[in-house]
Amino acid sequence: xxxxxxxxxxxxxxxxxxxxxxxxxxxxxxxxxxxxxxxxxxxxxxxxxxxxxxxxxxxxxxxxxxxxxxxxxxxxxxxxxxxxxxxxxxxxxxxxxxxxxxxxxxxxxxxxxxxxxxxxxxxxxxxxxxxxxxxxxxxxxxxxxxxxxxxxxxxxxxxxxxxxxxxxxxxxxxxxxxxxxxxxxxx
Numbered sequence: 001x002x003x004x005x006x007x008x009x010x011x012x013x014x015x016x017x018x019x020x021x022x023x024x025x026x027x028x029x030x031x032x033x034x035x036x037x038x039x040x041x042x043x044x045x046x047x048x049x050x051x052x053x054x055x056x057x058x059x060x061x062x063x064x065x066x067x068x069x070x071x072x073x074x075x076x077x078x079x080x081x082x083x084x085x086x087x088x089x090x091x092x093x094x095x096x097x098x099x100x101x102x103x104x105x106x107x108x109x110x111x112x113x114x115x116x117x118x119x120x121x122x123x124x125x126x127x128x129x130x131x132x133x134x135x136x137x138x139x140x141x142x143x144x145x146x147x148x149x150x151x152x153x154x155x156x157x158x159x160x161x162x163x164x165x166x167x168x169x170x171x172x173x174x175x176x177x178x179x180x181x182x183x184x185x186x187x
Contacts, residue, residue, distance in 0.1 A: 002036045002037060002038055002048075003036070003037040003064075004034060004035070004036055004037070004064075005035050005036075005037045005045070005047065005062040005063065005064060006032060006033065006034060006035065006062070006063055006064075006065065006066050006067055006070065010031050010069070011030075011031045011061060012028050012029065012030055012031075013028070013029040013033075013057050013058065013061050014028060014029070014057065015027050015028070015029055015047070015049070015053065015055040015056070015057050016055055016056050016057065017055055017056070018056060019041060019044050019046075019056045020044060020056075021044075021056070021058075023056075026053055026055040027049070027053060027055075029049070029057065031067055031069060031070070032066065032067050032069060032070035032073075033049065033050075034050055035047040035048065035049060035062065036048040036049075037062065038054065040059055042059075043058060043059055043060060044056050044057065044058060044059055045057060045058075045059035045062055047062070
C-alpha cells in the first residue's frame with residue numbers, strides 16, 4: 001500500500017537506483033517534491049516521483065505532510081486568488097449598489113409622477129362631477145321650462161296669428177272691393 005511523502009524544506013535529496021545510496025543516480029529531488037512511498041527498509045525508502053521514476057532515497061528526510069515552505073507558497077497563491085476574488089466581488093457589490101440607487105431614484109421619480117397624475121386625475125374627476133351636477137341642474141330647468149313656456153308661447157302665437165289673419169282678411173276684402181268699384185267702398 002503506497003503512501004504520499006514529501007521532501008523536507010531546503011534540501012536536495014538524491015534518488016538512486018539501488019538501496020544504500022548505491023547504483024546509478026536517477027535524479028535530484030528538491031524540497032517539497034511530492035513522492036509516493038512504495039517500500040521502506042531501515043533508513044532507506046523506495047519512492048516514485050510524479051513523473052513515474054522509481055528509486056531509493058534516505059527515509060529520514062521524508063515527512064507525511066507538506067513542508068512549511070510549500071504550504072506557504074500554496075497559501076500565498078490561495079491568498080492572491082481570494083484577494084482577486086474579493087476585489088471582483090467588491091466591484092460587483094459597488095456596481096450593484098449603484099444600480100440599486102439608480103432604481104430607487106427612478107422609483108421616487110415614478111412615484112412623484114404618479115402622485116402628480118393622481119392629483120390631476122382627482123381634479124379632473126372633481127371638475128367632471130361639477131359639470132355633471134350643472135348638466136343635471138340644466139336638464140331639470142329645461143324640463144320645467146319645457147312644460148311651462150311652450151304652452152304660453154303657443155297661446156300667444158296662436159292669438160297673434162288669429163288677429164293677423166283677420167286683419168289681413170279684412171284688408172284683402174277691402175282692397176278687392178275697391179278695385180272692383182272704382183276705389184269706393186260699398187259696405
